[in-house]
């Protein structure tokens with residue numbers, strides 16, 4: 068069986084370093100590993116519209132931001148298909164068939180959807196039907212491309228479980244057309260859910276606690292310097308705590324031993340730095356300066372690539388158009404298989420037509 072990656076992001080804003088360690092960095096490694104037959108990266112504008120119906124302009128403006136962030140992060144359009152979800156109408160069709168295979172109760176049990184409904188403050192049953200159904204549409208996103216591997220955060224786990232349930236149900240009713248998939252989770256706990264710079268559970272635009280991939284060195288420095296650390300660590304001499312200390316969580320997600328050799332050679336590795344911090348005698352300033360250097364080292368090549376692509380916006384749309392055309396080719400093949408399995412490919416179904424013609428002639 069082919070190995071196929073399918074993943075994506077809602078274009079509701081620029082991508083931040085949480086997106087990067089959560090999935091984007093992995094995608095670039097996978098693209099360069101050469102182990103995958105196809106890689107599809109989807110800008111999920113249709114999904115973003117499920118809770119932004121009144122603000123389509125936001126989505127419209129952010130498609131290019133996400134595309135620029137992808138390219139800046141190192142996704143190579145020669146190796147991956149970056150495409151726009153709404154431009155592949157086969158996705159909508161497949162999702163519509165899948166809706167018949169999933170009960171309302173099953174979607175309601177999805178913990179990610181539950182939290183999201185709360186977060187968005189949809190009272191009672193005022194939640195848009197499209198938003199409620201997005202996990203089902205996400206199953207279509209993955210399976211339409213015969214995705215085998217979905218690099219994504221932990222919050223996407225319930226989607227993958229549902230996807231595989233739909234696959235099994237579909238195949239058992241209509242025949243073996245679809246394949247199951249696996250989630251590929253981030254490397255460690257810090258990458259799984261990178262907190263905001265204020266120490267809050269999640270980076271979110273509305274909380275103003277994000278470090279964006281496109282932040283300048285100056286913005287980055289300001290954000291790192293104001294990061295949440297250990298409120299009980301008042302003097303350098305005092306022992307510091309690591310738990311909930313955002314600076315160390317970010318270091319867990321980003322730094323390598325090589326970074327110590329380059330930026331903080333007094334320590335061989337992160338463990339040595341942590342030991343000193345918890346022993347006492349190490350100030351937050353030193354750790355923040357180191358973190359700034361590490362992050363800046365990762366972001367600088369992205370800024371440069373972004374700046375180049377920003378000078379050629381038409382070229383970026385051309386990349387999206389080409390990626391979308393390639394995605395549609397696969398999409399049309401799969402949807403033809405699906406229709407055939409469901410026996411709704413009427414015009415191709417010579418047997419059906421002949422049998423009915425015969426019946427009506429009274430033969």
Ligand code: TRP
Pocket residue numbers: 073074075076077111114205208209217219223
């Ligand atoms: N839900 C993802 C997000 O919030 C975007 C997405 C849509 C996705 N379809 C997908 C991710 C399929 C992985 C697989 O950003």
